[in-house]
Amino acid sequence: MSEVQLLPVSKTVPMPLLERARELGVSEFGESRVQELLVKAAQVEEAAPRWVMIGPLQTNKARDLARVAHEIQTVDSAKVAQALQRRLEQADRRMTALLQVNTSGEEAKSGCAASEVEALLEATAACDRLEVRGLMTIATRGGDEAETRRCFAALREVRDRLSATSGVALPELSMGMSGDLELAIEEGATVIRVGSALFGARPPLV
Numbered sequence: 001m002s003e004v005q006l007l008p009v010s011k012t013v014p015m016p017l018l019e020r021a022r023e024l025g026v027s028e029f030g031e032s033r034v035q036e037l038l039v040k041a042a043q044v045e046e047a048a049p050r051w052v053m054i055g056p057l058q059t060n061k062a063r064d065l066a067r068v069a070h071e072i073q074t075v076d077s078a079k080v081a082q083a084l085q086r087r088l089e090q091a092d093r094r095m096t097a098l099l100q101v102n103t104s105g106e107e108a109k110s111g112c113a114a115s116e117v118e119a120l121l122e123a124t125a126a127c128d129r130l131e132v133r134g135l136m137t138i139a140t141r142g143g144d145e146a147e148t149r150r151c152f153a154a155l156r157e158v159r160d161r162l163s164a165t166s167g168v169a170l171p172e173l174s175m176g177m178s179g180d181l182e183l184a185i186e187e188g189a190t191v192i193r194v195g196s197a198l199f200g201a202r203p204p205l206v
């Protein structure tokens with residue numbers, strides 16, 4: 001079996017707990033809001049961890065993100081890719097990137113449609129500051145096991161089809177969170193994004 005990487009998701013996790021995780025050797029954190037990521041990044045002193053953006057990005061936040069983040073898993077439009085490209089050029093930085101695909105079909109979810117991923121991959125190929133490593137998805141909220149599995153399998157199938165037609169490898173599949181990571185691994189996840197199972201339950205959203 002190939003290796004599955006665990007991305008610790010630190011959104012809403014207070015700094016002391018994050019620092020404790022760093023002492024235990026955690027060197028990478030996923031955050032879903034640019035503002036929170038920036039505030040935390042500014043508080044961490046030496047040996048900066050790798051900051052990974054896992055929430056939707058508004059283009060007016062691209063500049064801030066480009067200055068501090070190392071990866072974005074939520075590129076879902078050419079507009080977002082191009083905004084980041086421009087800001088990464090200005091900051092003379094690079095980021096690794098995943099393209100987010102909406103496999104659940106839920107309207108409220110970000111991510112491009114499966115039918116649009118090929119065009120998005122072409123658009124990002126022109127953005128040389130973004131190194132596209134694969135795809136990311138979030139399964140249907142509250143879906144049963146079959147539905148969750150369907151979302152993950154769909155991402156893998158999109159990847160397989162796309163890498164065959166484009167010749168781009170796209171090795172990474174980021175899928176699965178605390179509640180559905182076993183299914184994600186069975187369906188081929190290479191990255192699982194784990195928050196509450198590591199850091200405890202988050203306060204409810206207000």
Ligand SMILES: *Cc1c(COP(=O)(O)O)cnc(C)c1O
Pocket residue numbers: 009011032054055138176177178179193194195196197
């Ligand atoms: C919050 C979040 C996670 C982690 O969720 P848990 O259920 O706490 O593991 C994973 N992925 C994304 C995109 C998130 O926003």
